[in-house]
Amino acid sequence: MELGWHEWPLMLFTVLGQCAVGGFIVLALALLCGKTDERQRKSIHRGMFFIWVLMGIAFLASVMHLGTMSRAFNSLNRIGESGLSNEIAFGSIFFAIGGIYWLVAILGKMPKALGKVWLVIAMIAGVAFVYAMCRVYQIETVPTWDNGYTTLNFFLTMLIGGSLLGSMLKNSDGDCRGKGLAAIGVIALIISACSGLMQGSELVSLHSSVTSATVLVPQYGQLMALRLVMVAAGLSLWIVPMLSEKRAGTAVMMLGFVLVVCGELIGRAVFYNLHMTVGVTFGG
Helix, strand or coil: CCCCHHHHHHHHHHHHHHHHHHHHHHHHHHHHCCCCCHHHHHHHHHHHHHHHHHHHHHHHHHHHHHCCHHHHHHHHHHCCCCHHHHHHHHHHHHHHHHHHHHHHHHCCCCCHHHHHHHHHHHHHHHHHHHHHHHHHCCCCCCCCCCCHHHHHHHHHHHHHHHHHHHHHHHCCCCCCCCCHHHHHHHHHHHHHHHHHHHHHHHHCCEEECCCEHHHHCCCHHHHHHHHHHHHHHHHHHHHHHHHCCCCCCHHHHHHHHHHHHHHHHHHHHHHHHCCCCCCCEEEC
């Protein structure tokens, strides 16, 4: 069983893109916080560079999936009508708005008032990008994707990966850091676990005239459990030191982020392997 690994470019694009958006939102909120001093702002701007590295890798993976750069540009021909066109358009808008903000800010040329407005617009563009990703897979003929779990899980990836990534890139113990991000990550993980259990129970009753959804991923339970273990382990490397009023080192947090991404990639592989369109579909 391929388990969706043949869709690895899309797996990288969606997971890294969602984590990048979440990480950017964390950094943007820290920059908007009145308690963040100038030293911390400069540190945050330096860390933001890696958000755009992740976005670059994500878009490179997307182009690899489409085959050629010309196909990537042609996919923009139906903005407003095609989910794929909207996804690439919103992703490009987020990349451009956020990237330009970072470049101007890192050069010290961004006015403070304009910078705040720019950050808010970039955050909205990022959320729109993730939502556009969800809409790509809301296809009536694919009942295993056309449900609320797709939207929920995509945004949970943004919250889980983004909270850890943003905390790591801030590289500062400023007043706006707090433990709120850790709480968001843990709550999102719990919701993700519940989502996996609920979706797994519903797959049993979903089948077509040719196959059953459970046949597509017979190891669904084991794989989702492995995903949760890896994500929980990654978050633990970040959170456990915090419980004793310490900050995990950058290398440790980076390892944690890698574990989270690997866990989310397993979940995304399961997602792509649940693609089912053959025959008449029945539920119940």
